[in-house]
Amino acid sequence: MTCYGRHNRRHHRYDRRDLGLLLLRLGTGGVLAAHGTQKLFGWFGGHGLEGTGAFMESVGYEPGKASATASGLAETGGGVLLALGLATPAAGAAAAGAMAGATAVHAPNGFFNASGGYEYAATLGLAAAGLAVAGPGRLSLDHALGHVVDRGWMVPAALAGTAAVTALVVGARNRRVRERQQGTQEPLFEE
Secondary structure (H helix, E strand, O other): OOHHHHHHHHOOOOOHHHHHHHHHHHHHHHHHHHHHHHHHHOHHHOOHHHHHHHHHHHOOOOOHHHHHHHHHHHHHHHHHHHHHOOOHHHHHHHHHHHHHHHHHHHHHHOOOHHHOOOHHHHHHHHHHHHHHHHOOOOOOHHHHOOOOOOOOOHHHHHHHHHHHHHHHHHHHHHHHHHHHHHHOOOOOOOO
């Protein structure tokens, strides 16, 4: 068999990398989509936009309902698109941005999820970002459609755009939390 024959045949077969990316996309995307639908629709024991909006407001993301909508759409949309392997750079970046916002909320509790820490959110965010960088593999809609929404230049553009927006949103949230804490601080001396 010639080199061309082996090379050509390999491009028509799926390898373990493609299968691994498919499993990672389905698992990460499925979990993200489920969490997003909790926020948006109250599915799977979630609180819907009203309840999630009230929570978002309580942890410094204002306005709460708009923050819940943005987070829910990033998780649901990013998760579904990751699972399908469609628009992978944008999908992974959106989901990673939402998880960075969740990480900021959980960071004061330390790393481990059992203590309310950021372990879970960070893991989902890193998996989503990793998929944005690695690509969806050949078992994906991106591959089937000729990668029209999965170009190499889209990866840094999506990640940089999401990082900028996330930094602004999380920065504003952190400022509000600090202001609240300063406003409720107990007096140092009794009068």
